[in-house]
Amino acid sequence: MAQYDVAIIGAGPGGYVASIRAGQLGLKTVCIEKDPRLGGTCTLRGCIPTKAILHTAELYEDAQGSAEQGIKVSGVELDMASVLKHKDSVVSKSSKGVEFLFRKNKVDRVHGHARIAGPGRIAVSGGSSGDQMVEAKHVILASGSAPRLIPGLKVDGKRILTSDELLENTTVPKRLIVLGAGAVGVEFASVYERFGSQVTIVEMLPHLLPLEDEDISTEFEKSMRRRKVKFLTSAKVEKVEVVGELVKCTVTSQKGTEVLEAEMFLCAVGRRPVTEDLNLETLGKVKLERGFVVIDPKTLLTGEPWLSAIGDVVALPGRPHPQLAHLAFVEGEFVADRLAGHNPKPVDYDLVPGATYSEPEVASVGLTEKAARERGYKVKTGVFPMSANGKARILGAAEGMVKVVGEEKYDQVLGVHIVGPRATEMIAEACSLLRLETTSEEMARVIRPHPTLTEAMTEAAMAVRGKPLHI
Secondary structure (H helix, E strand, C coil), X not given: CEEEEEEEECCCHHHHHHHHHHHHCCCCEEEEECCCCCCHHHHHHCHHHHHHHHHHHHHHHHHHXXXXXXXXXXXXXXXHHHHHHHHHHHHHHHHHHHHHHHHHCCEEEEEXXXXXXXXXXXXXXXXXXXXXXXXXXXXXXXXXXXXXXCCCCCCCCCCEECHHHHCCCCCCCCEEEEECCCHHHHHHHHHHHHHCCEEEEECCCCCCCCCCCHHHHHHHHHHHHHCCCEEECCCEEEEEEEECCEEEEEEEECCEEEEEEECEEEECCCEEECCXXXXXXXXXXXXXXXXXXXXXXXXXXXXXXXXEECHHHEEECCECCCCCHHHHHHHHHHHHHHHCCCCCCCCCHHHCCXXXXXXXXXXXXXXXXXXXXXXXXXXXXXXXXXXXXXXXXXXXXXCCEEEEEEECCCCEEEEEEEEECCHHHHHHHHHHHHHCCCEHHHHHHCCCCCCCCCHHHHHHHHHHCCCCCCC
């Protein structure tokens, strides 16, 4: 029986980072993964491949519209086979990079399905590593997530798809229905709208990107209308069926009941935790909520002192746990540091940024205006439109805005929310500032280069104090 200081179940963002950090800290480490490749959903079927295709969609749109900026291009064609080839190349290099880091940091790799066999004991079967028992002083559960389906929906991979199947799609449908207006749904909507599909989004909640600040969601909806993307909010899907070459989707909304038709239907209603067939139910002190593993947010321990859980599989008591790769990174690093005796600071779940790589992009960190008011703050806000930003006009992308949420007593910035060009890059500065408990005055006094998109952050911070310069 192999014996380790730490065994990690899952080689996604949380699992592989925990493995690498544990190896760096001198812990004898093993990572068990049922997929032949390393990297998990993010690397293989999520963050990396979707952003590769989104970048292709951006290039395609730019090439088609380049005449407005003095570059005349003819014969622009979309080659889906080459799109997928580029995507697969990026994925392969990323996955092989994880393999290299495992070797560099002396992390053992076991291929197969892991099942808990008792405290610190993992039975592995069904993989190329053969059936074996792994024993460790501590186990980290990082088994990740998979696409969630609505009841009764049957994925056929051709007409009805999840994000997994759509990433391998080689055709551009004339019409695409997207169920779910979270990050996954609107990102694929942005891809296929730019590829030439007529896209309709169906969302159960009142807004697209419903977890964002309401002003940001409203501004994003304006952009979708300008792009001729149709959407139904506060809508419920009654039935989805394939009829010949079409998918027919019956939807009830404030407009009544209607039947939408399309060549493809994407189900993007969220992701479920992968906790089945792990024998977690045999552990009396581990609490599951809708399949998620409940953890102590200060330690990331489950009810068992030898078992931690991180990433998409986790539930936090009394608040949502974002299913984000960068959060899994931080959690994996935290647990490894704790196991090595380094006493790391707990994860600050208020400062986990969100990033949606749609067109326009959306990004945020900290509290929304609504959440700040619910916590009892006296809120003051500042908004600056990207239409007044010189660099945004240069890029031909002068839509969107930056919104800063502050509080009156100490002038502390509680949240920054952006919709517009390069929002997912711009938000990194806000992450640093909020980590340092910045005030709106301090944020406004940062000297940012001109012309840049980040100048909109200066102006939004000034607007909190009622004194923006360029509007």
